[in-house]
Amino acid sequence: MVTVRRLLVGFVELAVTVGLVLLLFAGYELWWTNRAADAGARSTVARLEREWQAGAAAQASAPPGPGGTGAPAPGALAGGPLTVGGPSGSGIDRMSRDLTAFAVLRIPSLGIVFPVAEGVGKQTVLNHGYIGHYPGTAMPGQPGNFAVAGHRNTHGEPFRHLDRLRVGDTVLVETAGWIDNYRIDSILPQTSPSDVDTVAAVPHSALHPGGGYGYRVPGSYLTLTTCTPDFTSLYRMVAWGHLVAAQQRTAS
Incomplete structure (x- = not known):
């Protein structure tokens, strides 16, 4: 009887310990990763904006070159990408010091403002609260398909409310020299991760060909x-838009 009682007590203690560990892990995933990634992303956006504004001011005050103003072409990364991190010596800085951001993506209707970096790996990009650019797809403002991915839950969750996006909404993609304005044309609520044509140069859904999802002719x-x-990561939600305007960044 004593042995059974000890076993029951041990089982209860083990269950309580496991429960506490799971609770702490859930708190880490749902709260701390969001807090750390969001802080790092905000710091990155602020730093990029300062850098770009300084570059625009310097360009405005410089004499024109032989070819005119010397302004970069739409979509070009004037001045190159910026390697960023949080405040020096902080945990955010250690997390993101090797991460490079080259754009800022804004969706005004959803309040989304997040930096964009190259790659869609979780550990290298997405878990830092960044939106990731699919390698091999077009750059902002260029012909082809500028395709990106972002977490919907945890780690900053930049696309937490992407399901609230609507056809006609505006998406702004800012780089050092330009602000590209895209208009959302179609939204696919759910498809398989194997539906890889969703990020093709002429993006569309091969698994939902009759739904009018995506495009059939080349464009930006x-x-x-x-x-x-x-x-979950069972399925993918996809939204597509086309470039409607490209505005050169100017000094304010």
């Missing part, structure tokens, strides 16, 4: 992707 496009439903 934007593709936004994230996991769905919430807290």
Whole structure:
């Protein structure tokens, strides 16, 4: 009887310990990763804006070159990408010091303002609260498909409310020299991760050919992707837009 009681007590203690560990892990995933990644992303956006504004001011005050103003072509990364991190010596800085951001993506209707870096790896890009650019797809403002991915849950969750996006909404992609304005044309609520044509140069859904999802002719496009439903990676949600305007950055 004593042995059974000890076993029961041991089992209860083990269950309580496991429960506490799971609770701490859930708190880490749902709160701390969001806090750290969001802080790092905000710091990055602020730093990029300062850098770009300084560059625009310097360009405005410089004499024109032989070819005119010397302004970069739309979509070009004037001045090159910027390697960023949080405050020196902080945990955010150690997390993101090797991460390079080259753009800022804004969706005014959703309040989304996040930096964009090259690659869609979780550990290298997405888990830092960044939106990731699919390697091999077009750069902002260029012909082809500027395709990106972002977390829907945890680690800054930049695309947490992407399901609230609507056809006609505006997406702004800012780089050092230009602000590219895209208009959302179609949204695919759910598809398989194997539906790889969603990020093709002429993006469309090969698994949902009759739904009018994506495009059929070449152009300058934007593709936004994230996991769905919430807290899973079973499927992908995809939204597509086309470039409607490109505005050169000017000093304010």
